[in-house]
Amino acid sequence: MNNRMKQALKTLYQHKADISVKKPVKEGSITKQKMVPLYSNIPCRVSLKGLKATERGVTASVEYDGRLYLSPDLDVPKGAEITVTDVNGRVTEYIGSRPFGYSSHQEIYLQYKDKVK
Structure with missing residues (x-):
């Protein structure tokens, strides 16, 4: 049953994801944290569910609960x-949860990358 479910869900994965993580990279005698590709071109699906309008100071922003x-x-x-x-070829950057x-x-x-400080 699980394999049939996996196969059925794969038909819904219409987007592609590239996933990167921070890893220590040695440059000469200095070790820096850099983004390193973990997976590329992974079939996936993004669902943006709840629209939240929030006010911060003078401007309002719109945030989504994405999965x-x-x-x-x-x-x-x-x-x-x-x-x-x-x-449609639109690219969006996110930070993922556990x-x-x-x-x-x-x-x-998911949280939009530009919202994470």
């Missing part, structure tokens, strides 16, 4: 940078 759905076979750490290209794994898929809550 990324992808294969449970991938190990995506909390805080990974996730770049999603949708079916994944919630199920037998058929995993869900990662």
Whole structure:
């Protein structure tokens, strides 16, 4: 049953994701934290559910509760940078939460990268 569910969910994965993580990279005698690609061109689906309007100071901003759905076979750490290209070629950058794994898929809550300070 789980394999059939996995196969059915794969048909819904119309977007592609590139996932990067911070890792120590040695440059000469100095070690710096740099973004290193972990996965590329991964089939996925993004769902933007709740629209929240918030006011901060003089301007109002709009935030979404986003979720990324992808294969449970991938190990995506909390805080990974996730770049999603949708079916229309639009690219959006997110920061991912800790994944919630199920037998058929995993869900990662998303926050827009430019909102994370």
